[in-house]
Amino acid sequence: MKRATERMLKRHLPKIGELHRIHLKHKNFNEMKKILFLTILALGFVFNACEPMQDINSELDKALDADNAKALFLKDLQIAPAAYTLTDEDYVLSSNESVSKYKNFSNSVLPKDYLPEILNKKFTAEDAQAMMVSYNFYSRPVKDYDGAYEISSDDYSSMGQGYGNFSDKDVAEALIGKLFDRIMYAEKAGAEKTAQYTLYAKKVTRYIQVNADGTSEVVSYTSDAVEVTDAIYEATGNGKYKNFYRITNALEDLAQYAVDNGTAPVVYAALVYGNYLDTYIVYLYNGTNWVAKQSVMSVTEELNYALNANDITQSYWWADPAIKISLSGDDYAIYTETSKYSNFDLRGSIAPGTDRGKLVEMIGGMLDANYNAVEGQQYLVTYAYYDGSNGLASIRIIKEGGAWKEFEG
Numbered sequence: 001m002k003r004a005t006e007r008m009l010k011r012h013l014p015k016i017g018e019l020h021r022i023h024l025k026h027k028n029f030n031e032m033k034k035i036l037f038l039t040i041l042a043l044g045f046v047f048n049a050c051e052p053m054q055d056i057n058s059e060l061d062k063a064l065d066a067d068n069a070k071a072l073f074l075k076d077l078q079i080a081p082a083a084y085t086l087t088d089e090d091y092v093l094s095s096n097e098s099v100s101k102y103k104n105f106s107n108s109v110l111p112k113d114y115l116p117e118i119l120n121k122k123f124t125a126e127d128a129q130a131m132m133v134s135y136n137f138y139s140r141p142v143k144d145y146d147g148a149y150e151i152s153s154d155d156y157s158s159m160g161q162g163y164g165n166f167s168d169k170d171v172a173e174a175l176i177g178k179l180f181d182r183i184m185y186a187e188k189a190g191a192e193k194t195a196q197y198t199l200y201a202k203k204v205t206r207y208i209q210v211n212a213d214g215t216s217e218v219v220s221y222t223s224d225a226v227e228v229t230d231a232i233y234e235a236t237g238n239g240k241y242k243n244f245y246r247i248t249n250a251l252e253d254l255a256q257y258a259v260d261n262g263t264a265p266v267v268y269a270a271l272v273y274g275n276y277l278d279t280y281i282v283y284l285y286n287g288t289n290w291v292a293k294q295s296v297m298s299v300t301e302e303l304n305y306a307l308n309a310n311d312i313t314q315s316y317w318w319a320d321p322a323i324k325i326s327l328s329g330d331d332y333a334i335y336t337e338t339s340k341y342s343n344f345d346l347r348g349s350i351a352p353g354t355d356r357g358k359l360v361e362m363i364g365g366m367l368d369a370n371y372n373a374v375e376g377q378q379y380l381v382t383y384a385y386y387d388g389s390n391g392l393a394s395i396r397i398i399k400e401g402g403a404w405k406e407f408e409g
Contacts, residue, residue, distance in 0.1 A: 104136035127307035180290035189287035322378035364404025
């Protein structure tokens with residue numbers, strides 16, 4: 001910039017000298033003095049403005065770089081909708097091989113750890129914007145054998161079955177679900193109930209254990225079971241169809257065969273033609289209906305967007321680890337102070353009053369009584385209060401060492 005100014009001065013100084021000669025010739029000194037002053041002033045302005053202009057250009061470059069980074073970040077992102085269901089292509093975006101391969105999350109690969117990264121590659125949003133996201137979650141149904149509801153003869157009749165069994169699993173699943181809708185009460189979504197019914201099935205491989213003393217019993221799958229060969233079917237008098245007609249035939253005939261041939265103890269894998277199988281199925285109440293719980297179920301969860309206004313590339317989706325609960329009348333009924341009006345009086349005369357710790361303690365007591373609350377789990381609880389006027393508020397609490405406290409993350 002200094003060299004440019006010097007070149008400008010050299011270019012204009014001869015003109016200044018010429019103007020001076022014109023002044024001497026025409027005796028107009030004052031007018032030429034003004035011209036000379038203005039010229040030098042203009043050149044001085046150009047010279048002094050160099051440094052500020054460099055600063056301005058630097059700031060402009062920074063702004064352009066920031067805009068380019070923002071544009072690049074947003075180029076492939078969509079504006080987040082209110083609700084979204086993950087597709088098979090979305091799961092492939094996960095850095096976890098299991099999520100990518102099986103297209104679901106599980107107890108060993110939690111959505112809180114791997115769902116946000118998928119959304120970060122797809123959506124942008126306003127700060128704190130929420131999106132309801134549905135995804136697949138794998139969890140093998142846990143069958144409650146002892147507490148199962150056993151389908152009765154009357155139940156079979158009410159479901160239009162002529163016999164005390166089903167011969168089709170899909171039909172059984174659908175009809176028992178409708179039966180539960182009529183007879184099974186659930187207080188809230190998420191409740192589970194195991195049903196036990198009899199399934200008639202043809203040509204099923206059964207596992208028969210023959211003990212050392214010659215007794216026999218039906219057992220579950222055994223990897224080292226001896227498959228019954230055609231020769232064994234022939235030797236036990238079942239060679240015509242190469243199977244046992246009923247399980248009772250298999251138990252008797254194979255026990256005798258093992259004793260006669262000195263092979264006991266042993267487990268045989270035998271084909272049985274007609275079978276009446278005790279079958280268990282877990283049902284889940286979804287808030288409206290009872291549905292058969294599958295190994296992979298759809299789960300809907302709310303995620304929130306944290307927008308970094310200073311550097312948009314650092315924005316991200318996050319899953320709130322807290323279990324969200326809105327207190328109901330059954331919860332407020334636990335305490336005499338809250339039972340009458342189904343809210344907390346925060347004015348001071350009735351507990352909890354202005355004591356925040358007491359409020360936490362009472363809400364924690366409600367969670368212990370009605371929600372099977374566990375240690376180390378955050379709970380985001382919405383509660384009703386009265387402080388001169390009615391209102392709703394939320395509090396985040398956690399139980400640690402057996403005591404409830406307000407969570408400070």
